[in-house]
Amino acid sequence: MRTIALTLAVLLALSGLALAASPTDTSPPKPVPPPRTLSLGGRVGGEDIGTAVVIPELPFFDSGNTCGYEDDYDESCPWGSDSPDVVYSFTPPYDVCIGVSLCDSYYDTKVFIYEGYYSPGWPFACNDDNSYCYEPPVPYTSWIQWLMLTEGVPYYIVVDGYSGDCGDYEIVVVDCVTMCPVECPPEGVDEGEGPCFDGYVDQFNGGCNSNPVVYSELEPSEEPIAICGMSGNYDNNTLRDTDWYLLDLTCDETTVTATIEAEFPVMLGFIDLREGCENVSSFYSFVSAQSCTPTSLSETLPPGEWVVWVSTWDWPDFDCDMEWTDYVLTIEGYEACVPVERATWGTVKGMYR
Ligand SMILES: [Ca+2]
Ligand SMILES: [Ca+2]
Ligand SMILES: [Ca+2]
Ligand SMILES: [Ca+2]
Known part of the structure; x- marks a missing residue:
């Protein structure tokens, strides 16, 4: 049994997206990170879009040092800078979801991407600090x-820095996710909520996030319960559709196994609802899973009301209007409790005669 400590992140995870705090243009300057020196060697991206180093295929790994290059480009997200930058380009041969990481670099990096052409002030994507x-x-x-x-469109990935910083970087460009269709099994029942969208208000099964609270209430079953549902992010990735499946456990203890398979990176959790929404501040336990990867969470639970919770993994860009929003949730072990026959002392003694 894992109990996750109450953290703001988890509170946010329950109520919406646990994204990194979104800085605004009014954010105070951030502290200056410590200096660092490490030469990684390797190739270096091109000086500008015209000389961008081509990423031939994914996954792609490279390293280099931006110091000594020109400051050709800058985008604020939200901090502007005059750091030198280098450029890579990638033209995907098919529609693909990618991740671009400078996480393992040795200076205060920034990365932004132009789609198709140089569009100053309007990058396709930008991240300074993650x-x-x-x-x-x-x-x-x-x-x-x-x-x-999008297939066939050139994307220009600019490796830049914060506030004039430059240094050794490592760039990793990977398929962020394997897309797959998740098929609803024949015995599957429809969640019934339908797709989410910008401005969506979940009054279907948003649980403690809904006002009034509302759940998908499940009936105990000797057979596994398969639910075919949908989730996604909306309102510019600030909110996500959360699905709360209510179990009313009556046995002294019940081992419930929930298995999720989703077309998107997904989170699955148990929530202890025995003391009501007021006392829900964290998951009882949870797992995150990549798309297309069936993942189970099993807990032996005392009687009372519990929730099996499903939503997107708290990473952005899985909009409700994407093609990949389906999941199948299977719940096993949620059975009606058969009262154990209380053996009398006489019968117990009789058993040992
Ligand atoms: Ca720059
Ligand atoms: Ca940064
Ligand atoms: Ca849903
Ligand atoms: Ca929902």
Whole structure:
């Protein structure tokens, strides 16, 4: 049993997206990261869009040093800078979702991407600091986690820096996700909520996020319960559709196994609802799973009301209007409790005669 500590991140995860705080143009200057020196060697991106180093295929890894290059480009997200920059280009041979990481670089990086042509002030994507970078060597490195690219369009990836910073970088460009159709099994029942969209208000099964609270209430079943549902992000990735499936457990203890397979990166969790929404501040336990990867979470739970919770993994760019919003949730072990016959002392003694 894992109990996740109450954190703001988890609160946000329950109510919306646990994205890195979105800085605004009024954000105070950030602290200056410590200096660092490391020469990684390797090739270096081109000086500008015209001389961009071509990324031939994914995955792509490269490293270099931006110091000594010109400051050809800048985009504010939200901090402007006059850092030198280098450029890569990638023209996908098919529609693809990519991730671009500078996480493992050694200076305060920034990365932005132009779609098709140089569009100053209107980058296709931009990230200065991504707090989801896993153990970056220095703070404030950059990562565009999910980005949908269109077949045949050239994309220009600019490796830049914050506030004049330059240095050694590592760039990784990968397929962020394997797209796959998730088929609803014959026994599957439709979630019934339908797709989400910008401005969506979940009054279907948003659980404690809805006002009034509302759940998809499940009936106990000896057979596995398969639910074919949908989720996604909306309102510019600031909110996501959360689906709360209510279990009313009556046995002394019940081992419930929930399995999720989704077309998008997904989160699956148990929420302890025994003391009502007021006392829900974190997941009882949860897992995150890549798309197309069936992933289970199993807990032995005491009686009372519990929720199996499904939504997008708290990474951006899985809009409700994308093609890939389906999931199949399977719940096993949620059975009506058969009262155990209380053996009398006489019968117990009889058993041992
Ligand atoms: Ca620059
Ligand atoms: Ca940065
Ligand atoms: Ca839903
Ligand atoms: Ca929902």
